[in-house]
Amino acid sequence: MSKINRRDFIRVTAGAGLVGGTLGFPGLLMAASPKVVVIGGGVGGCTAAKYLRKLDPKIEVTLIETKKAYTSCFMSNEVLSGDRTLESLTFDYEGLKRHGVNIVIDRVTAIDLAMKSVATESGESFNYDACVVSPGVDFKWDAIEGYDAEVAETIPHAWFAGPQTMTLRKQIESMPEGGKVIIVAPPNPYKCPPGPYERAAQIAMYCKHHKPRAKILILDPKDRFSKQGLFRQGWSKLYGFGTDDSMIEWVGAAGGGTVEELDPSTRTLQAEVEEFQADVINIIPPQKAGKVAFASDLVEGDWCPVDKLTFESTRHPNVFVLGDASSAAKMPKSAYAANSQAKVAAAAIVARFNGQDPGEPTFVNTCYSILGEAHGISVAAVYSLDREANTIMPIKGSGGLSPMDASEEQRKREVSYAHSWFKNVIDDMMG
Amino acid sequence: MSRERHIIILALLALLPITALAESPTAAALSYTCAGCHGTDGSSVGPSSPSIAGMDPEIFIDAMQDYKVDKRNATIMNRIAKAYSDEQIKGMAWYFAKQKLELLPQSTDTQLVELGTTLHDKYCEKCHEEGGRSGDTGTLAGQWMPYLDYAMEDFIAGRRDYPRKMKRKVDAAIKAEGEQAMPALIHYYGSQHNSAQKEASHE
Ligand SMILES: Cc1cc2nc3c(=O)[nH]c(=O)nc-3n(C[C@H](O)[C@H](O)[C@H](O)COP(=O)(O)OP(=O)(O)OC[C@H]3O[C@@H](n4cnc5c(N)ncnc54)[C@H](O)[C@@H]3O)c2cc1C
Numbered sequence: 001m002s003k004i005n006r007r008d009f010i011r012v013t014a015g016a017g018l019v020g021g022t023l024g025f026p027g028l029l030m031a032a033s034p035k036v037v038v039i040g041g042g043v044g045g046c047t048a049a050k051y052l053r054k055l056d057p058k059i060e061v062t063l064i065e066t067k068k069a070y071t072s073c074f075m076s077n078e079v080l081s082g083d084r085t086l087e088s089l090t091f092d093y094e095g096l097k098r099h100g101v102n103i104v105i106d107r108v109t110a111i112d113l114a115m116k117s118v119a120t121e122s123g124e125s126f127n128y129d130a131c132v133v134s135p136g137v138d139f140k141w142d143a144i145e146g147y148d149a150e151v152a153e154t155i156p157h158a159w160f161a162g163p164q165t166m167t168l169r170k171q172i173e174s175m176p177e178g179g180k181v182i183i184v185a186p187p188n189p190y191k192c193p194p195g196p197y198e199r200a201a202q203i204a205m206y207c208k209h210h211k212p213r214a215k216i217l218i219l220d221p222k223d224r225f226s227k228q229g230l231f232r233q234g235w236s237k238l239y240g241f242g243t244d245d246s247m248i249e250w251v252g253a254a255g256g257g258t259v260e261e262l263d264p265s266t267r268t269l270q271a272e273v274e275e276f277q278a279d280v281i282n283i284i285p286p287q288k289a290g291k292v293a294f295a296s297d298l299v300e301g302d303w304c305p306v307d308k309l310t311f312e313s314t315r316h317p318n319v320f321v322l323g324d325a326s327s328a329a330k331m332p333k334s335a336y337a338a339n340s341q342a343k344v345a346a347a348a349i350v351a352r353f354n355g356q357d358p359g360e361p362t363f364v365n366t367c368y369s370i371l372g373e374a375h376g377i378s379v380a381a382v383y384s385l386d387r388e389a390n391t392i393m394p395i396k397g398s399g400g401l402s403p404m405d406a407s408e409e410q411r412k413r414e415v416s417y418a419h420s421w422f423k424n425v426i427d428d429m430m431g
Numbered sequence: 432m433s434r435e436r437h438i439i440i441l442a443l444l445a446l447l448p449i450t451a452l453a454e455s456p457t458a459a460a461l462s463y464t465c466a467g468c469h470g471t472d473g474s475s476v477g478p479s480s481p482s483i484a485g486m487d488p489e490i491f492i493d494a495m496q497d498y499k500v501d502k503r504n505a506t507i508m509n510r511i512a513k514a515y516s517d518e519q520i521k522g523m524a525w526y527f528a529k530q531k532l533e534l535l536p537q538s539t540d541t542q543l544v545e546l547g548t549t550l551h552d553k554y555c556e557k558c559h560e561e562g563g564r565s566g567d568t569g570t571l572a573g574q575w576m577p578y579l580d581y582a583m584e585d586f587i588a589g590r591r592d593y594p595r596k597m598k599r600k601v602d603a604a605i606k607a608e609g610e611q612a613m614p615a616l617i618h619y620y621g622s623q624h625n626s627a628q629k630e631a632s633h634e
Contacts, residue, residue, distance in 0.1 A: 051463070336467050339466075339467055340463075340464050340467070343460070343463045343464070344460070347460060359456060359457050359460055360454050360455060360456045360457075360460075361456060361460070362456035362460050362461050362464055363464065364464035364465075364467065364511070366467060366468065366507065366511075378506070378507055380507050380510045380511055382464070382511055382514030382515070384456075395513075395514040397513050397514075398510060398511065398512075398513035398514035399510050399511070399513075399514065400510050402506065402507075409584075410506055413479075413506050413581060414506050414507075416478065416479040416577055417468065417479060417480055417506055417507065419478055419479070420468060420475065420477060420478055420479045420480035420575075421467060421468050421480070423476045423477060423478065424466065424467060424468055424469065424470045424475055424476055424480065425466075425467045425468075427470060427471065427476045428466040428467060428470065428471045431471070431476070
């Protein structure tokens with residue numbers, strides 16, 4: 001198209017409809033600069049903030065985040081193998097500031113839905129025309145007796161990248177040769193479905209070089225897990241899985257893998273059938289939406305229901321819930337998913353501010369897992385929305401897993417593409 | 432292909448209706464989903480997924496169509512390409528064609544770059560004009576080097592359609608310089624981000 005680009009074109013043509021604009025923001029159509037408050041500076045929140053500004057620089061975007069810098073969970077399993085430092089996963093918010101996003105470091109206590117304002121711990125409040133909520137997950141601490149937030153300081157979950165990732169790394173480094181690590185996997189749904197199994201491989205990657213007689217046992221309350229066939233194949237190729245001498249062992253629900261109780265003093269786990277003792281224990285607890293979602297009445301069950309056309313809460317208008325906290329079946333809780341959902345929500349918010357209908361949404365997810373220095377696998381999906389079922393459906397005939405028995409060269413390329421994904425998704429959300 | 436013919440084809444493509452079925456997401460919305468791997472608006476920050484900003488739309492369409500039918504070796508793109516209709520692919524092709532290519536410097540070996548310069552001039556420049564800048568033979572200048580490496584491995588191993596003329600030239604370059612030829616060319620293109628950048632911003 002010539003001088004006038006497609007977006008201007010839409011705006012101009014839509015202008016005719018503005019007079020009668022009735023789509024839930026009646027006053028807004030006149031507001032010179034509508035306000036969006038974003039809660040949570042993780043994948044969903046940052047991406048939404050950046051794309052809102054990209055799509056319409058008139059929008060005033062304020063992002064509220066508790067921490068000064070974001071430490072990504074994705075790639076944090078590589079800290080456990082020693083392939084990466086925590087610093088290499090930590091990024092500040094300067095990039096978003098350059099896009100004109102106001103960054104506020106504070107904790108949101110709750111949304112005042114009637115007043116359309118967001119309250120923070122330090123007593124400030126921020127008015128919004130639209131509010132984006134992407135606080136990630138919180139843990140259900142009552143699931144395993146004897147395990148709570150305090151015990152997690154010494155028996156880490158390391159499911160938020162940060163100090164606990166380092167604690168786990170140090171414990172593995174200092175366990176005796178021939179030591180035993182237990183990973184307690186969570187029940188579905190949780191963030192990063194392949195994460196616990198990639199973690200086992202990353203720990204094995206370290207042990208193979210430094211503690212070749214070590215054992216890593218995964219206790220799992222599930223009978224199946226993400227990319228299972230590819231994990232088993234990769235584990236057996238790299239770590240002897242399936243042999244008597246395997247470094248990695250997996251016990252699923254049917255085998256008594258459900259853990260009921262922890263005795264932290266002896267590092268003993270009571271599972272359904274037997275007890276397990278280990279030198280290092282990593283418990284990944286069951287999960288639910290972040291606290292602020294509960295405090296703001298956005299949750300049904302454990303997660304926040306949304307209209308998947310826009311990611312607007314089905315409980316309260318003008319509030320859009322993204323990422324791990326949302327109930328976004330059939331997308332997994334992943335960074336790629338949160339990034340993709342954020343763009344759909346940003347476009348829907350901009351459309352509404354302009355009195356337009358939201359466009360047809362499109363979503364992609366890609367999750368890489370790195371099992372060894374030169375062994376990567378992936379799952380990919382492109383989705384469209386089934387509006388009637390309010391379900392995000394993978395497009396038939398597309399997507400799926402890396403092929404079984406791929407060549408070594410292909411597996412190696414997937415590692416390098418995994419690292420590319422990491423750099424690009426970080427840059428896309430906050431660069 | 433001659434410049435003129437190329438431009439005519441592009442102009443013709445532009446006349447084709449981009450508006451797909453009413454239920455299709457917009458080309459921009461579809462293209463946004465690629466950013467996780469190919470960077471915001473198609474400028475990848477590396478280390479290996481290629482930049483697709485400023486890409487010739489025909490090259491984009493050919494690549495996606497080849498991925499769709501498993502004609503071109505891929506790790507993941509064959510699984511992804513199958514999700515899109517021809518119209519959607521065309522829409523994305525034009526979206527990315529209009530984006531400015533932002534390239535980052537890569538570390539290269541001076542000696543290899545020097546050899547690569549000679550090889551490029553002798554064997555490649557005729558088709559990959561102006562040091563391999565974006566055009567109807569793809570984007571080589573400033574492209575991520577691991578990606579170029581994979582691409583050449585795939586051509587040579589027969590995992591990707593290998594134009595006969597290109598094969599002759601590559602064979603000749605390898606015959607002349609042996610194992611050094613490919614790394615030299617890749618280092619040469621990898622070193623070209625500045626010239627490519629300057630030109631891109633003039634467009
Ligand atoms: C070990 C591990 C490996 C992973 N690997 C991958 C991978 O390879 N690929 C992939 O796609 N995904 C991966 N993931 C998943 C990915 O990290 C999440 O799905 C993604 O971060 C979700 O984004 P989000 O915006 O929902 O939440 P987050 O990115 O967790 O961001 C939430 C943010 O909100 C802030 N916040 C919370 N409450 C408040 C409040 N009240 N006020 C202010 N701020 C608040 C938090 O501090 C945080 O910064 C992995 C996860 C783990 C644990």
